[in-house]
Amino acid sequence: MSIYDFEATLENGETYSLDRYKGQPLIIVNTATKCGLAPQFEQLEELYKTYKNQGLVVLGFPSDQFKQELENGQEAAEACRLTYGVTFPMHQLCRVNGKEALPLFSYLKEETGGTLGSAIKWNFTKFLVNQQGEVVQRYAPQTNPLKMTADIDALLAAN
Template identity: 55%
Template sequence: MSTIYDFKETEMSGETLDLSDYKGKVVVIVNTASKCGLATQLEALESLYQKYNEQGFEVLGLPSNQFHQELDDDEQTQDYCKVHYGVSFPMTKRVKVNGNEADPLFTHLKEAAGHGVIKWNFTKFLVGRDGQVIKRYAPQTKPEKMEEDIIAALKTE
């Protein structure tokens, strides 16, 4: 059975982000968009990241322009997220989340969660320490509502 550890992404810096480096950690993977009305969730995700990172919690943001709400290029996106929302967690180069060109990680996440197409930006996936999807959250679900599930996942060895 596949896990998130089987995938690699490319960080904004161009460096390879090997998800096997996240073994043993609890991870939230989210498709982001700077111009989305839900972009304020970046601040709440950063807050959770700061609060639980030392306990083995990570957030990974994958910008997507599939819903036409992202800035013109990756550099603008990264700067915008840092300046406006204080994002310090890793952000990748933009990806597609649906269709024939969907990023393989998102194809895996959708299949593992048992749900199909991603309908909007800020769909969030909580992944356990074993690399398996625990839960998929709707775009409107505020990150604060995920905190109880994150705490439970962090307690799992």
């Protein structure tokens, strides 16, 4: 099993297979527009703009699991665009923990269950996925996305 075995649904309702991103590094992040960490959208967008021509894609998954998100994915994505200038793909509202968790997040947690444990503790938990669809790193919510730069550079250099 790999990341490419999962589907996701964009904010506009379009469901697609993550295999559309084969050969590209990914940052997958659970987001919340009303969270104190929401300014991380700016750093995530900066990473996206810096590396998108080299194939990096940032995928934002709004979640109200921690009670800090708007009514639905479309409202969340619009707030991200207007407030933080987000241009990377945003998805429909999802759950990241529990029985109703989006299967993609269950997989991400399973693949990185080590030192950070399996449950996603807060918004802006970030997962770095390599060009082969393997989860290579999990970053804590408080980790500034720009601290991922060295790991992204290493992935791009290895390809």
